Amino acid sequence: MPETKQTESISSLDRRRFIETGVGATLGAVAAGSITAMAASETTDAARGAEMIFRGGNIITMDDKRRQVQAVAVAKGQIVAAGDEAEVMKLKTDGTRIVDLGDRTLMPSFMDSHGHFMNAPQIVKWANVSGPPVGPITRIADFVPVLQAHVKKNGIKKGEWIIGYGYDRSNLAENRELTAAELDPAFPDNPVMLIHSSNHGAVLNSAAFKLVGYNEQTKTPPGGLILRVPGTNRPAGLIMETAFLPIFGNMPQPSERVLLDTLDSAQQIYASAGVTTCMEGATHAADLRFLRKAGAEGLLYLDIVSLPLFVEVPAMVKEYAPNFHGSPTDLPKEAPSAFGFYKNRLKLQGIKFVVDGSPQGKTAFWSKPLLTKGPGGEDNWRGRPLFPPETLIKLMKELYDKGIQVFAHANGDAAIDVVIDAGQAAGLKAEQDRRWVVIHSQCMRPDQLPHYKEMGLTPSFFPMHTFFWGEEHTANLGEERASFISPMKSAIDQTLVCSNHCDYSVCPMDPMRMMWSAVTRQSRAGRIIGPNERIDRWDALKSLTINAAWQIREENRKGTIEAGKLADLVILDSDPLTIETDKILEIKVLETFKEGKSIFRRTTA
Ligand SMILES: [Zn+2]
Structure with a gap:
């Protein structure tokens, strides 16, 4: 896609700055790159003729202002019109491909708000x-x-x-x-x-x-x-x-070539599920090297959002900013400019912290003991943080001071307290719009929600836990605490923006199952885990699209069907807003588009 002059000047300015300061782009020369979508939205020639028009079926926009439209036109990777069919069809030229949806549903493709993309090339093997x-x-x-x-x-x-x-x-x-x-x-x-x-x-x-x-x-x-x-x-x-x-x-890794060769299969795990933006939610230095190479070789056709893991930052600084001689936890002052834009489909968005482990593995960090024994048979087990809270608080404040986005994994309520403490220590306020993402926010307490509101913390919830581990959580935490895991309804009532993730490869990359869990909270045994926290279907779909886009500051280019946004779209065989609840699990992705290009098409029924 051609870049406008403006984009180029931004890129070269950044590139020059990195070269001049001699620090490279710190966490990857990933930074200086094409911001193609932003560029294209400034041009008008895209609207002169549509390459493709979707019509004649159900089109869900995920835009609160206008939930459904009759037709959508796409050109040069973007949505150029969405609205009444008569209006949209004015963009039809001789070369326009018309897609008659019939009984199918078109909607924005899904976004992975937290998962581990680097597991995908491995899992294939x-x-x-x-x-x-x-x-x-x-x-x-x-x-x-x-x-x-x-x-x-x-x-x-x-x-x-x-x-x-x-x-x-x-x-x-x-x-x-x-x-x-x-x-x-x-x-x-x-x-x-x-x-x-x-x-x-x-x-x-x-x-x-x-x-x-x-x-x-x-x-x-x-x-x-x-x-x-x-x-x-x-x-x-x-x-x-x-x-x-x-x-x-330290495991012996498959050779780089072997892994690069699995990238198509790896991306198809996402594309076949209708997902076009993937999260690499705990990136190691070696992973970043690999992803940059994959990008440079043109092997990525999905967008990959990478969050360098905080303990890997010193290694990355050493690699990308060899002349920097700060303390191991410092970042060069140019570091913020390495974040927030794509090059070769790879973007660094923030730094990932891990405060505790997993609730189902009983390695999370809770304020009150479990009702069952600890993982090693301990009594009064309430887990513990993986790193000293003082260290985490200091590091999160340092990132706040540098304006780098914080993504913190916190499962137990005591781990969530650590993130809240860090926000308070940093002077974090909602109006600053920092969008610290608290990944999982799994075992929240109700009194923590107002702090989220006040500081603008945004939860990425994992409601599929109600299905996969609902019974374990009830046994470990008791009915009351278990009912409040991934409390999506309470968060939405507090007007928090929340997303829904599957932590791939912890759970399968299956947005329809993620939606179903948010809507039903049904356990394997058929019990409802916290009926008050069930949400409606519209909100459930927002948490997989526009809200996930917002958390990574891409709400202006992804997550809804509106003119000016990327044509990242999915065609489903049924309407997730109206199908019988249990049939949500059977909805199939028929075709997935990344910037208007078909990247997955189901061949068998
Ligand atoms: Zn994770």
């Missing part, structure tokens, strides 16, 4: 050890045959890693953790790692423990968990949090 409806595992005996089939299918050789994703004891009839001893007889010579559905832990077999150097002498690191064989100090299988994360970080 991993075994699915999730439980239904995502995967095949329902009992301990299921693991070995599923892994054996995976080894065969992928030609995994002796000594090579066998990796699975989606492990969760709550899927198992036995309701206990799988052990290394149960994997060892089938896989004596292959290290096996089955990653926990929270992505915060894994079960390893003995060959894997040997390879990573974990044995009876290994002490459990602070903030971590290593389950032991009863009566011994030998690791039993499950490791979590700080005992797992460094190991995962």
